[in-house]
Amino acid sequence: MSIGALYGVGVGPGAPDLITLRALHVLRAADVLALPRASEHAASTAWRIVRPTLGDVPGQERLLLTFPMARDPERLGSAWRKALDAIGERIERGQSVAFVTEGDPSLFSTFIYLQREAPLRWPGIRIEVVPGVSSLAAVPAVTGIPLADGEERIAIVPGAYGVEDLEELLDRFDTVVLMKIGPEMPRVIAALDRAGLLDRAVYVSRATMTEQRIVRDVRTVAGERGDCFSMVVIAKKERAGLLVPTLTGLGLGTGLGTGLGTGLGTGLATGAVHGSPPATKRHTP
Amino acid sequence: MSIGALYGVGVGPGAPDLITLRALHVLRAADVLALPRASEHAASTAWRIVRPTLGDVPGQERLLLTFPMARDPERLGSAWRKALDAIGERIERGQSVAFVTEGDPSLFSTFIYLQREAPLRWPGIRIEVVPGVSSLAAVPAVTGIPLADGEERIAIVPGAYGVEDLEELLDRFDTVVLMKIGPEMPRVIAALDRAGLLDRAVYVSRATMTEQRIVRDVRTVAGERGDCFSMVVIAKKERAGLLVPTLTGLGLGTGLGTGLGTGLGTGLATGAVHGSPPATKRHTP
Numbered sequence: 001m002s003i004g005a006l007y008g009v010g011v012g013p014g015a016p017d018l019i020t021l022r023a024l025h026v027l028r029a030a031d032v033l034a035l036p037r038a039s040e041h042a043a044s045t046a047w048r049i050v051r052p053t054l055g056d057v058p059g060q061e062r063l064l065l066t067f068p069m070a071r072d073p074e075r076l077g078s079a080w081r082k083a084l085d086a087i088g089e090r091i092e093r094g095q096s097v098a099f100v101t102e103g104d105p106s107l108f109s110t111f112i113y114l115q116r117e118a119p120l121r122w123p124g125i126r127i128e129v130v131p132g133v134s135s136l137a138a139v140p141a142v143t144g145i146p147l148a149d150g151e152e153r154i155a156i157v158p159g160a161y162g163v164e165d166l167e168e169l170l171d172r173f174d175t176v177v178l179m180k181i182g183p184e185m186p187r188v189i190a191a192l193d194r195a196g197l198l199d200r201a202v203y204v205s206r207a208t209m210t211e212q213r214i215v216r217d218v219r220t221v222a223g224e225r226g227d228c229f230s231m232v233v234i235a236k237k238e239r240a241g242l243l244v245p246t247l248t249g250l251g252l253g254t255g256l257g258t259g260l261g262t263g264l265g266t267g268l269a270t271g272a273v274h275g276s277p278p279a280t281k282r283h284t285p
Numbered sequence: 286m287s288i289g290a291l292y293g294v295g296v297g298p299g300a301p302d303l304i305t306l307r308a309l310h311v312l313r314a315a316d317v318l319a320l321p322r323a324s325e326h327a328a329s330t331a332w333r334i335v336r337p338t339l340g341d342v343p344g345q346e347r348l349l350l351t352f353p354m355a356r357d358p359e360r361l362g363s364a365w366r367k368a369l370d371a372i373g374e375r376i377e378r379g380q381s382v383a384f385v386t387e388g389d390p391s392l393f394s395t396f397i398y399l400q401r402e403a404p405l406r407w408p409g410i411r412i413e414v415v416p417g418v419s420s421l422a423a424v425p426a427v428t429g430i431p432l433a434d435g436e437e438r439i440a441i442v443p444g445a446y447g448v449e450d451l452e453e454l455l456d457r458f459d460t461v462v463l464m465k466i467g468p469e470m471p472r473v474i475a476a477l478d479r480a481g482l483l484d485r486a487v488y489v490s491r492a493t494m495t496e497q498r499i500v501r502d503v504r505t506v507a508g509e510r511g512d513c514f515s516m517v518v519i520a521k522k523e524r525a526g527l528l529v530p531t532l533t534g535l536g537l538g539t540g541l542g543t544g545l546g547t548g549l550g551t552g553l554a555t556g557a558v559h560g561s562p563p564a565t566k567r568h569t570p
Contacts (some may be wrong), residue, residue: 010422017310020418021338022302053306104418106425112434129429131422131493133305133389137295140391141414149397151446154439155458161436173440254392 004031004091006118006125007098008105010132014045014209014229016052018133026130027054030039030098032061032090033051033191034083036110036257038069063090063097067110069228091122108158135231136177138207143214145202145235148175152239159184159232167190175237178232183225188232197234205230221231289316289376291403291410292383293390299330299494299514301337303418306540311415312339315383317346317375321395323354331385348375348382352395354513363458369402376407389419390504393443393464420516421462423492428499430487430520437524444469444517451476459524463517469511472505473517482519490515 002025007026012018027033027050037044042062065083068075090097105111118125134158140147148154152174157163160182169176169189178188192198203215206229215221218232292311297303312318312335322329329349350368353360375382390396391414403410421441425432433439437459442448445467455476463473477483488500491514500506503517543570 010418015307017307017475018305018416020297020303020305021309022300024306025302104420104422104425106431108434109431112431115429115431127429129426130552131298131303131418131426133295133416133418134422137389137391137416137419137423138391141416144400144412144414146391146394146397146400148441148443149393151443153443154441158433158436158438216322229538235297 002094003122003125004093004095004097005123006091006114006127007096007130008109008115008127008152009098009100009130010104010106010109010134011046011049011100011102011134012133013103013135013138013207014049016049018208019050019053020130020132023052023130023132026128027098027100028057029096030060031095032063032087032097034063034065034087034097034099036065036067036099036101038067040066044100045102049102049274050100061090061095063087082112084114084121087114087190088121091125101132103138104132105129106131107134107136135179135207137230139177139204139233141203142207142212143202143204143233145233145237147177147233147235150239159188163187163191167195170195170197170234170236176234176235178234180228181230181232185218185224185232186222189222192218192234197236200236201232201234203230203232205224207231286363287379288407288410289378289380289382290413291372291376291407292381292415293394293396293400293412294383294385294415295389295391295394295419296331296334296385296387297422298388298420298492299334299335299497303423303493304335304338305415305417308415309338310415311413312383312385313342315345315379316380317372317382319348319350319372319382319384321350321352321384321386323352324338325351329385330387334387335385346375346380348372369399369406372399373406376410386417388423390414391416391419392419392421420464420492420514422499424462424487424516424518425487427492428487428489428496428518430518430522432462432518432520435524444473448472448476450479455480455482455519456519459521461519463519465513466515466517470503470509470517471507474507477503477519482521485521486517486519486552488515488517492516 007030009023009026011023035044035047063086065086067079070076099111099114101111102111103109115127118127136147151239154175154177155169155173156177156179158180159178160180163178163184166188192201198218201218203218203221205213292315294311296308297463320329320332334550352364355361372382384396384399386396388394400412403412409533421432439460439462440454440458441462441464443465444463445465448463448469451473477486483503486503488503488506490498
């Protein structure tokens with residue numbers, strides 16, 4: 001008997017209708033859904049996302065796997081041993097297993113460890129990754145602030161592991177995304193304040209979920225401990241896309257002229273776009 | 286009569302089944318599909334992506350908009366003036382317009398300029414962004430190389446605007462994504478060679494499309510001019526996720542032990558994970 005296939009399926013940031021057709025198709029066809037949850041008592045967010053569109057598939061098993069939201073190696077290791085044994089039992093009897101991940105499976109996802117371990121545990125196993133809409137796409141969509149355009153550069157940093165060099169990152173990148181903020185908010189706010197970029201930051205928690213929170217004055221969340229679903233995006237927007245200076249120069253429309261003066265970004269209003277050195281120079285030390 | 290709404294709809298990286306349910310729903314309901322294309326003679330990639338799942342919607346107009354793949358301000362400005370006029374005509378007579386973008390609308394997309402311009406041209410307009418699966422998710426899925434895990438940091442750089450500081454970026458970030466490579470491949474390869482990271486790079490063009498190309502020896506594409514759909518990802522993987530050293534320490538499985546010696550990353554094999562300083566120190570100048 002041949003072993004079953006393993007799928008890492010991204011189901012999007014939270015809103016059930018942000019799942020892809022391919023994810024739905026793969027989930028419907030799988031023998032087993034592997035659904036991560038944060039504790040024995042917690043509901044699985046992954047299941048909450050797919051339930052409205054997938055529902056109960058006849059004959060399909062839902063395998064709940066508990067991964068504590070902890071950095072304690074002992075607890076995580078023990079959780080993974082149990083998870084790998086449970087998944088392995090099914091794969092070895094020829095069942096296909098779809099591991100469901102929120103967002104995208106290739107970006108800070110629980111699936112990544114399984115993806116690395118699987119070919120070692122089950123040689124020759126077929127692994128397929130179904131990409132999903134990540135919070136990197138969801139947060140700009142709900143805030144209305146694009147992540148990057150034109151020649152802009154982006155730094156993505158898992159905040160919980162340290163933001164001590166945030167000011168330097170803000171100096172060198174147009175957009176800085178702090179994922180998994182953890183207890184670092186006071187430090188983030190202090191750095192933004194020093195850099196004069198407090199008004200360019202937005203805090204978003206659980207984008208596109210019903211509990212979504214968008215906080216445009218990040219100082220008001222200084223006392224909160226962000227979770228895995230919290231993100232701070234700082235988009236300087238000092239270097240707009242290729243077009244703005246051009247279209248302005250061409251006198252494209254009065255609307256654009258008005259916007260430049262009223263809130264489209266201080267960089268534009270002060271002429272920084274025209275005056276700034278080229279990107280290649282700007283980022284060279 | 287009230288003006289129509291504007292939607293920026295991400296339809297994913299190329300494979301038609303990587304569209305979301307929400308995107309399909311919004312596209313089906315729109316009065317007008319605005320479909321960008323690169324020239325008067327070129328087919329619209331956006332339309333090619335949505336056609337198999339959307340098909341012909343009765344009464345829906347398909348408005349083809351030409352945006353030359355050029356950095357010439359004059360040509361781009363002229364293209365945008367025409368596009369804005371055409372979209373405005375429809376919005377002002379109350380029609381809803383869905384602007385279809387490949388990938389995600391908030392990341393280096395043609396929609397971004399429209400998103401900024403629309404509220405100035407048509408005050409009070411309702412704008413909704415439907416996030417999509419971006420190439421940042423598609424490329425890791427098709428290569429099997431996760432973008433980032435654990436404490437890893439990512440830099441995203443539009444390559445066509447300069448990669449002169451690539452070596453410094455490679456030193457400071459775990460994963461570097463070069464989008465829109467343009468004519469910079471020889472320079473990229475030279476920098477990777479100097480940094481000893483040639484074997485950590487992969488070149489991907491048109492991920493998930495039928496023309497998809499994955500090149501694991503990037504030196505073989507030195508002579509090619511990458512287009513908008515080409516990307517180079519360098520994933521050092523010297524700092525694995527939180528778990529690997531732990532599980533190894535716990536003696537989790539022989540499979541893992543084998544993997545460490547055979548190809549799971551030189552960092553792990555040489556013990557660099559255990560020996561490296563914490564992330565916060567590492568990135569401080």
